[in-house]
Amino acid sequence: MNNKDNLEESLRIRKIKEGTVIDHIRPGTALYVLKILKITGREGNIISVAMNVPSGKLKEGHKDVVKIENRELDPNEINVIAIIAPNATISIIRDMKVVNKMRVSLPDELHDVDIQCINPRCITNSNEPVKNHFKVIKKEPLEIQCLYCHKSMNYREILQNLKV
Amino acid sequence: MNNKDNLEESLRIRKIKEGTVIDHIRPGTALYVLKILKITGREGNIISVAMNVPSGKLKEGHKDVVKIENRELDPNEINVIAIIAPNATISIIRDMKVVNKMRVSLPDELHDVDIQCINPRCITNSNEPVKNHFKVIKKEPLEIQCLYCHKSMNYREILQNLKV
Numbered sequence: 108m109n110n111k112d113n114l115e116e117s118l119r120i121r122k123i124k125e126g127t128v129i130d131h132i133r134p135g136t137a138l139y140v141l142k143i144l145k146i147t148g149r150e151g152n153i154i155s156v157a158m159n160v161p162s163g164k165l166k167e168g169h170k171d172v173v174k175i176e177n178r179e180l181d182p183n184e185i186n187v188i189a190i191i192a193p194n195a196t197i198s199i200i201r202d203m204k205v206v207n208k209m210r211v212s213l214p215d216e217l218h219d220v221d222i223q224c225i226n227p228r229c230i231t232n233s234n235e236p237v238k239n240h241f242k243v244i245k246k247e248p249l250e251i252q253c254l255y256c257h258k259s260m261n262y263r264e265i266l267q268n269l270k271v
Numbered sequence: 272m273n274n275k276d277n278l279e280e281s282l283r284i285r286k287i288k289e290g291t292v293i294d295h296i297r298p299g300t301a302l303y304v305l306k307i308l309k310i311t312g313r314e315g316n317i318i319s320v321a322m323n324v325p326s327g328k329l330k331e332g333h334k335d336v337v338k339i340e341n342r343e344l345d346p347n348e349i350n351v352i353a354i355i356a357p358n359a360t361i362s363i364i365r366d367m368k369v370v371n372k373m374r375v376s377l378p379d380e381l382h383d384v385d386i387q388c389i390n391p392r393c394i395t396n397s398n399e400p401v402k403n404h405f406k407v408i409k410k411e412p413l414e415i416q417c418l419y420c421h422k423s424m425n426y427r428e429i430l431q432n433l434k435v
Contacts, residue, residue: 119319120284135312138302148299148322148335155283156320158312171312 119172120155124203126176132192134159137171139191142269143221144184152178187220189213190249190265217241217251221270222260229256283336284319288367290340296356298323301335303355306433307385308348316342351384353377354413354429381405381415385434386424393420 132140137156141147148154153176162170171192179199180188188195189211199207219238224231231239231253241251244259252259260268296304301320305311312318317340326334335356343363344352352359353375363371383402388395395403395417405415408423416423424432 119317120321135315138305138312141302148302151299151323153283153324154320154322156318157284158318159315160317 119157119160120174122203123153123155123174123176123200126152126174126178126200127180128198128200129173129175129180129188129192130170130196130198131162131164131167131194132171132173133194134169134171136191136266137173139266139269140171140173140188140195143187143191144180145221146175152176185209185211186214187217190217190220190222190251193246193249213243213246213249215243216254217243222251222265223268223270224253224256224258225260225264225268226253226256226258229253229258231255283321283324284338286367287317287319287338287340287364290316290338290342290364291344292362292364293337293339293344293352293356294334294360294362295326295328295331295358296335296337297358298333298335300355300430301337303430303433304335304337304352304359307351307355308344309385310339316340349373349375350378351381354381354384354386354415357410357413377407377410377413379407380418381407386415386429387432387434388417388420388422389424389428389432390417390420390422393417393422395419 129140135158137158146154155174158171159169160172162168180197185197192211193213195211197209197211198205218240222239224239230237240254242254244250244252249262250259251265293304299322301322310318319338322335323333324336326332344361349361356375357377359375361373361375362369382404386403386405388403394401404418406418408414408416413426414423415429
């Protein structure tokens with residue numbers, strides 16, 4: 108096996124021509140990244156996902172990767188990824204070349220994201236036309252607080268309360 | 272581009288050494304297949320998913336593919352896939368070779384699958400320890416009926432009522 112084969116072996120999914128690559132996602136959480144980006148597959152874009160693949164970075168061990176063809180994520184979408192995958196890197200690809208590569212960065216506040224407040228009595232869980240709004244009160248380990256009912260949620264609770 | 276490159280182009284995700292390949296899934300529905308197989312990614316297996324890729328079969332146009340490494344699905348699991356992907360083919364791979372290739376086949380009845388009855392008052396939606404049980408009343412287009420409350424559900428309703 109030569110070096111190129113080794114690289115292909117670790118890549119598992121092939122390079123894309125145009126679009127966005129989300130790399131270094133926590134192993135086993137790629138489906139949550141799709142969820143928070145509201146990607147179901149029904150949009151028609153080619154989406155490739157690889158979960159629990161060996162990572163080139165030794166300290167990481169394993170990772171997930173998502174490739175979205177023919178769609179460039181915007182900065183708001185990119186930062187929302189940080190909720191699920193705080194160490195993710197985003198590469199924007201044009202004509203097979205990486206034109207922009209960046210780390211995700213967790214915003215201080217989250218507006219209208221697909222997370223349901225854990226408090227069933229919160230106004231954001233009623234039929235009122237109120238969009239959710241959370242404050243990030245701790246980044247590591249992640250903790251967010253609803254600005255309406257002040258109930259806080261940790262990482263595990265956020266994963267469990269992602270809207271479908 | 273030679274024939275091998277063309278094949279790789281259409282494959283998008285590389286061949287696996289051991290495990291199960293679910294091919295010819297309806298485009299955009301691979302995540303539902305993972306859901307009905309209760310695969311979240313947290314199990315640790317390497318999972319590769321490609322959605323909306325061009326299919327070699329002309330009449331199909333596009334398709335989804337799921338590859339599960341180091342796990343061979345059993346016949347019960349395989350038939351449950353037919354609910355989401357009635358035309359899927361399953362290949363069991365050992366040492367890079369296809370040792371068994373089969374079409375999925377929808378069972379006449381579905382016991383204890385991860386589908387929630389659409390009727391909120393159904394006993395299977397109460398706190399009673401009753402596992403769901405559906406009868407397949409039509410295969411194309413798919414229609415299933417709850418054996419407890421007799422409410423029927425079509426394909427779209429099934430997708431919406433897959434348990435998370």
